[in-house]
Amino acid sequence: MRLEGKIGIVTAAASGMGRAGALRFAEEGAKVGVVDVDAAGVERVVNQITQAGGEAKGIVADLTKDSESRRMVQETADAFGGLDFVWNHVGHPGPSRVEGVDMADFDLAIILNLRTLVVATDVAIPLIRKRGGGSLLYTASTSGIRGSLKSPIYSMAKFGVIGFAKSLAKRLAPENIRVNAVCPGTTETPMLRAFTARPDQDEMKGKDIDALLQNRGSDVPMRRRAQPEEIANAALFLVSDEASYVTGAALSVDGGTTA
Ligand SMILES: NC(=O)c1ccc[n+]([C@@H]2O[C@H](COP(=O)([O-])OP(=O)(O)OC[C@H]3O[C@@H](n4cnc5c(N)ncnc54)[C@H](O)[C@@H]3O)[C@@H](O)[C@H]2O)c1
Numbered sequence: 001m002r003l004e005g006k007i008g009i010v011t012a013a014a015s016g017m018g019r020a021g022a023l024r025f026a027e028e029g030a031k032v033g034v035v036d037v038d039a040a041g042v043e044r045v046v047n048q049i050t051q052a053g054g055e056a057k058g059i060v061a062d063l064t065k066d067s068e069s070r071r072m073v074q075e076t077a078d079a080f081g082g083l084d085f086v087w088n089h090v091g092h093p094g095p096s097r098v099e100g101v102d103m104a105d106f107d108l109a110i111i112l113n114l115r116t117l118v119v120a121t122d123v124a125i126p127l128i129r130k131r132g133g134g135s136l137l138y139t140a141s142t143s144g145i146r147g148s149l150k151s152p153i154y155s156m157a158k159f160g161v162i163g164f165a166k167s168l169a170k171r172l173a174p175e176n177i178r179v180n181a182v183c184p185g186t187t188e189t190p191m192l193r194a195f196t197a198r199p200d201q202d203e204m205k206g207k208d209i210d211a212l213l214q215n216r217g218s219d220v221p222m223r224r225r226a227q228p229e230e231i232a233n234a235a236l237f238l239v240s241d242e243a244s245y246v247t248g249a250a251l252s253v254d255g256g257t258t259a
Pocket residue numbers: 012013014015016017018035036037038041061062063064089090091092093112139140141142183184185186187188189190191192228
């Protein structure tokens with residue numbers, strides 16, 4: 001098994017790619033902290049893991065709060081006796097508008113894409129150091145690699161995620177702590193609807209969101225959206241020892257979108 005003996009955390013693990021990652025990591029032998037604000041969703045994922053013979057600890061946490069971002073790291077390490085990796089996957093689309101920007105939504109995007117990641121990393125580094133090394137993985141996006149017409153603030157945040165990952169990779173490399181970003185393209189999760197149906201996009205007014213959603217992915221070179229499991233497989237590689245010489249990478253998993 002590819003994560004035998006490892007202890008890790010996945011945030012936003014009740015749904016979509018995070019859920020797929022938590023299940024996949026557990027299947028490969030990891031003990032997993034399953035973190036999300038959705039208590040019922042956390043319970044479902046933990047049950048699925050334990051019924052399959054894996055080990056998981058459910059942690060219901062609102063990662064807009066620093067104290068919760070700290071707690072979820074410490075609770076996982078306390079439950080399983082250490083920490084080898086964290087997949088900070090939680091994020092938020094933020095406002096589409098720049099003129100007339102909703103600053104409360106802006107703050108939420110910065111907190112959920114960037115702030116929680118820094119707070120969790122602060123707690124995780126000494127724990128991973130104690131194990132002689134490990135891995136930090138952050139979720140960016142294709143919007144962290146190139147500009148985004150409809151989501152300039154999201155793009156700003158995801159460029160930040162990659163900048164942080166690359167910088168921290170240099171700093172932590174001598175300690176064998178690898179830091180990478182995974183950059184999903186259009187992926188079939190509830191967040192896709194949240195992006196497509198944002199109320200502050202004037203050009204979306206009066207449009208049939210379901211029809212637009214149906215069409216998402218048709219402009220991707222592979223002519224389709226990603227399934228959450230396809231991103232989880234890339235995450236599995238990056239947090240595992242198979243990626244032992246990979247640090248500071250921003251790995252696109254996007255069907256050719258940023259090629
Ligand atoms: N879906 C896409 O097309 C796409 C593409 C690129 C990047 N991403 C990134 O992927 C991540 C989102 O993952 P997904 O698409 O699998 O989404 P998803 O909609 O399937 O799941 C999001 C999860 O985040 C949880 N969450 C929301 N707010 C939270 C909070 N305050 N505290 C804790 N948990 C919270 C929700 O409860 C939900 O379970 C984000 O970082 C997003 O930017 C998504």
